[in-house]
Amino acid sequence: MAGHSKWKNIQNRKNAQDSKRGRVFQKLAKEIYVAAKQGGPDPELNPSLRLVVEKSKTANMPNDNIKRAIDKAAGNQESENYEEIIYEGYGPGGTAVLVMCLTDNKNRTASNVRLAFNKHGGNLGETGCVSYMFDRKGYLVIEREELEIDEDEMLMHVLEAGGEDLETMEEVFEIYTDPESFIEVKSSLEKAGFRFVTAEITMIPQTTADLNEEQTDKMERMLDMLEDDDDIQGVHHNYENE
Known part of the structure; x- marks a missing residue:
């Protein structure tokens, strides 16, 4: 990991994300729901659920919100099905980008992700085109x-x-x-x-990409657009914001 600091990216985007705390909790609740639905509502017996509960607590998500998402999965009788999808592509300046999604409408999500890439000088790629870089x-x-x-x-x-x-x-x-x-x-x-x-x-990321001022601006706007999408749980990239 030498030479790369994920915290720099987190820190530089933290103020913007703080204003979206409700949206962050909403995405975490969706992760909890899916994990509990797939592996059961007991975190001690469901490693995937335990991981996302730990993640939610670190993000200061209220315990009531966590319990509500688990209870919803345990008692839900409706056909509320989410699909896990990973999109791979290239951002401005050839940066490598992974977009992790949980969606109940694959066509909608694919369209939104493609729009974010195309609008800001990037393009979606085939499965495996950048994941090997992470x-x-x-x-x-x-x-x-x-x-x-x-x-x-x-x-x-x-x-x-x-x-x-x-x-x-x-x-x-x-x-x-x-x-x-x-x-x-x-x-x-x-x-x-x-x-x-x-x-x-x-x-x-195994390596990081250097961007000029124009590319940096496009990259930041692309990340904002992706992170504002409720279907997108996380965006990983090799752009390092100084």
Whole structure:
């Protein structure tokens, strides 16, 4: 992961996302619903549900919202079916983009994703065209403010917990894990007294792309358009916002 900081992208877009907290909760509720519907309503017996519940709690989603989404899945008798779809393509400047969706209308979602790409100088590609440029990883972020620990000590905690890698920034520690050991690493670090501002399994780019000012503007507008779509759960890319 050396040389790449996912937190830079999160941080630079955080203020905009804070104003969309209700939409974030709505998307998380959909993830919870699908996970509970597919694997059962008990997080202890359903690893997929446990992961999304952990993710929702880290995002400060109220427990009542989480419970309501699980209860809806457990008692739902309607044909509310969501399909998981991943779109791959190229953004401005040839950036690699993965768009993760949960939708009950594949045609609508495909049309909206294609429009966002085409409108901002990108284009959709075939399955597999950019996914090989990303690694699926557990990702944890700990704020360093008021945390009296240096990089060497933090690395020791990460390795003892089973983590794979640590990146140190001025404001945060970024921790990367194998996806299968994500919950174990997170729990171990929580027991050691650490708290997270981000905790998720995500896609990490192997390399990053440099964009000029015009391309950056197009990329930001494309990401805004995609993230505003209720069918789109996440957008992963190799553009690094400085």
